[in-house]
Amino acid sequence: MNKKNTNDYPPVNQMNQDQKVEIVMDIFSSITNKYDFLNRFLSLRQDLLWRKKTVEKMQFFKSYKFLDIATGTGDLAINTVNSHPNVKAIGIDFVQNMIDYGNDKIKDQNLKHRLDLKWGDATNIDYEDNTFDVTAMAFGIRNIPDKVKALNEMKRVALPDGQILILELTTPDPGFFKDIYSFYLNGLLPKIAKWFTTNPAAYEYLADSIMNFPTRSEFISLLDSIGLRNIKAIPLSLGICTLYIANK
Ligand SMILES: C[S@@+](CC[C@H](N)C(=O)[O-])C[C@H]1O[C@@H](n2cnc3c(N)ncnc32)[C@H](O)[C@@H]1O
DSSP states (O other): OOOOOOOOOOGGGGGHHHHHHHHHHHHHHSSSSHHHHHHHHTTHHHHHHHHHHHTTOOOOOOSOOEEEOOHHHHHHHHHHHHHHHTTEEEEEOOOOOHHHHHHHHHHHTTTTTTTEEEBBBBBBBSOSOOEEEEEEESSOOGGOOOOHHHHHHHHEEEEEEEEEEEEEEOOOSSSSSHHHHHIIIIHHHHHHHOOOOOOOHHHHHHHHHHHHHOOOOHHHHHHHTTOEEEEEEEEGGGTEEEEEEOOO
């Protein structure tokens, strides 16, 4: 499938699960070398603060191992090993271009002995039960059709009492700011992205996928339904992002 330079991803709520997976793979393979830049630029560098907050909340207590799921170019895993000197980390992603790009960054920062990015599917994680003190996913769950399967996998590979952290873009509560944000997401952002990427449709998909993501309370119910404990949701930057924290 090659949709580069096209504008024809169907709306998120009309995609079937297989189509969504194929489109997500296509998007991240086609925007890899602009991904980090566009993250910083389009979020006005807020993404750096959101990952920093996530890393600050991590609690390592037994294996000192961290699994970053849907790691992309590895930013969350890189921040984690830089902030927690005793921790070793693995990042998994199902788009090889993103992994290769991330592994180059890791080599440049001399972190290879503590962090490696590998191919892996969030819905079928290739690690044993009860392995990691902390598992996390930043901006990944929105792109995964079978969220329950992916969350159960995060839970399975976490140690008992281990942490499951999810960082995800959310829509702010109804009001003036939500209207401005919707205009930015749906009107402005895809136009800005057009200047920088050969696949601007990827940023229409981004807006659409955020608007179609469960609300904060719906997502908390989902975490509760898979048996996680101590669930907290921390709104960030006026609610355009939320950090969910829970324990196994
Ligand atoms: C928006 S990026 C987030 C990357 C990174 N976590 C960050 O903080 O910038 C989403 C990533 O999720 C990956 N992804 C989506 N579904 C996946 C799945 N089922 N298994 C593994 N990776 C997946 C994509 O390939 C992409 O690299």
